[in-house]
Amino acid sequence: MSRQLIAGNWKMNGSLAANDTLVRAVAAGLAGARCDVAVCVPSPYLAQVQGLLSGNSLALGAQDVSLHEQGAYTGEVSAAMLKEFGVRYAIVGHSERRQYHGETDAAVADKAKAALAHGITPIVCVGETLADREAGRTADVVKRQMAAVIHTNGHCISEIVVAYEPVWAIGTGRTATPEQAQEVHALLRTQLHAATQHVERIRILYGGSMNAANAAALLAQPDIDGGLIGGASLKPADFLQIVAAAR
């Protein structure tokens, strides 16, 4: 398995001044990091953060990408545009986009394809709601979400990153136990294995209230290959402690 990946998702947070402080603090603490590290920033700040990242090992990510190439899609940002700003990763299918913007499994799969077509690695988010979990539907839901991405992306599937993010754990302070997370990661790995001979290239991240205190136990699980970090990615000391817990 390749190096773990710790990716921060700033969500709709930041300002020119705050980004400057945050990125400098994170970059200054990365010497000796054993894992890959990225920050996924709001689109208006891509150019600013691209400039701040030059000369260090932090990678730049976006939080979404259009499934369209170009044209009359007001408000959308294409993969080609992201690429011009040095974007390496794009989160697709985050539960907040599925929930508040009506993104379907098919749209998420098309977004992953659009990113890959421009050499951007999609971080494809899947995860069940609390109602799904309590009804025993966790496996069905994450497998359905993953199947759409596999179907649309064919042999390119080995180039994606997956993030298992139980919706009930995002921003709630309630984390999946390492055992709960490992169980879902293992089933996703099995599903991906059936779709590609290169499953070892696919990193499956855990996301959902990962923090400095719980990161080590989660990241020690055999099928957890990193983390997608929301709230804690805005606090440099916490984010760097998660980075330090990764391998």
Ligand code: PEP
């Ligand atoms: C996320 O937004 O992807 C996330 C995991 O958020 P948090 O870490 O705040 O739960």
